[in-house]
Amino acid sequence: MTPKKEDYLKIIFELGGRKKKVSNKQIAMSLNIAAGSVTEMVSKLVKEGLVDHTPYAGISLTKKGTEIAENLIRRHRLWETFLVDKLNYKLQDVHNDAEILEHVTSDNLMDHLEEFLGHPEHCPHGGVIPDKSGTYREESYLILADVAEGTTVTVDRFIDNHELLSYLDDIHINLGDRLVVGEHTPFEGPIKLTYCDSGEETSIGYKAAHYIFVK
Known part of the structure; x- marks a missing residue:
């Protein structure tokens, strides 16, 4: 199987494709590719x-x-967990090296790595980590962009996307943050947010809000 096909399977999984239907647009946005390319690959x-x-x-x-x-x-x-927790990688810089390592690692080494890390259930950007038998807790698939104004949410996980993670680092949105969702600016404009703990206000781009899952 080609790395490109693997990327599609992983992003469909991340978007909830094990339990529900995901759209071509969601896949295209998450992989930063044209919708036509998605249609062609999905057919394959x-x-x-x-x-x-x-x-x-x-x-x-x-x-x-x-x-x-x-x-x-x-x-x-x-591998993302190892690189962030043990080698002090920045979250937004970890994807490419983890991508290389996942393809050159034996099953035996993966089992030992999992044990060494203490059998983590979530990676640094909040995604579930299936254990050796394929068991894992169900993830949240509610995206920030779909949350109604006035609702309080907790940031649960992010799509594994370098551009997104760099952006979130810049605006200081982290896993576990409790936010009150404010105005959805018209015409796909920013969404206003208020931090519950500090009362500080911020905003997030419309596209980025589709990559953040909350509960």
């Missing part, structure tokens, strides 16, 4: 039995696709 994944595609409804992982995605996610996120 359907032929290989890795995803199901229902026109006008969306895309979901098959059982086979889910198993592959879970294995890839486990490898990638364990």
